[in-house]
Amino acid sequence: MRERLRLIRKELGLTQEALAQKLGIGKSALSMIETGRASLSERNKNIIVQELNVNPEWLETGQGQMFFEQRPEAVFTNRTDRRLPTQSVPLYNIEGTAGLVPLFLDRESVRPVDYIHIPNLPRCDGAIYVVGDSMYPLLKSGDIVLYKQVSGIENIFWGDMYLLSIDIDGEEYVTVKYIQKSENEGCVKLVSQNPHHADKEVPVERIRALAFVKASIRMNSIR
Template identity: 45%
Template sequence: MKAIQRVKQYIDFKGLNNSTFEKKIELSNGYIGTQIKRNADLGEGVLIKILDNCLDINPEWLLTGKGEMLKSSKEYKQESFQKSKIDEPKTHYGNTVPLYDIEATAGVFEVFNNNPQSIPIEHITIPNLPKCDGALYIRGDSMYPLLKSGDIVAFKTIHDKYNIIWGEMYLIYIVHNGDEYFFCKFLKKSSREGYAEFISHNQHHQSVEFPLDSIKALALVKASIRFNTLY
């Protein structure tokens, strides 16, 4: 039996539903249900979240299936006391964020707006990472060599497209004249009223301009990850 099935047993035992459990351990909506249906493996980051937020669960049971589901009352009380004594507030650092594959989800707009249809393919944990809403793979070479195709960028969704920090790097979803575009670009204020300039890092790509009203979803790039080898 995989860990995801033991998680389901714990949820049922506690009288919770998947959605309530996901909120409790700060997972995206629909993640647990999807993993149960797939009988999928849980990543290290998700397991850590469960153990950090469900203090009564027995780590050995969760990871291996050995022993009892719950800690003894003595262990539970001692750990709860130690946690409350430390009283360390949750910060936005050491953040675990959902990793999306845009091609496998409902689309960029849904991911940026936390649509339940947008199921992450994994969760990643990065030490000292500022608060982010998600991460995704970069496609194309417009930001090369700063970013290359296959790199991962972590982003924070911006809900007010008129609150842009000019000069920063953004992920932008645009609908203009019936066409859809998805860019990773630097944004610069245009000399044209109501427009923004989209600037690539790659010197072989020319900058383009679009009306601010054409921006349907916007996210600030806060971090990037690059794999130098696949093994």
């Protein structure tokens, strides 16, 4: 993969410093990846696919075209999912529903603000707007994530991206994070894309709602 990473840089005319900045890592870290002394993380692969329009199949295997002919509207975090030719994904305003928990408990009683129609999506239960910059540059505030509810922490895929509702002193905190295993028993580690946000250890018992992020939609404003 290190050879393909160098090919991407050459094709786009990027220096090591410029690509490292896009990935949110240091130039020395990128140099180690390109020389085979370190591996490319899943979060950085996602950035390369989304931000640089690189074909994920080519990135993994070298097969096919390096870049998509047309940038996809949505970026899939799990390419092994079976996709549906068409579906209507409800878009919710979680502020209007008092958070994720009421929405997940009784979705039928919550009225969506709109519906999203994108062909060939994995099956999704709903979509919400992202708030905050903890997953920047992969996700920015105002982007949309489409999700599939998960019944419990035992059903997650470690290292993937999830939408969570966490109880902090009786208040609900809704966030999008990578979930990794923790060395502390009964806890999980929540990891941000943004290097300025520190990792957080959270007791599993404080996670009130959980959903797997299936796709994301980048919202760009034109001025």
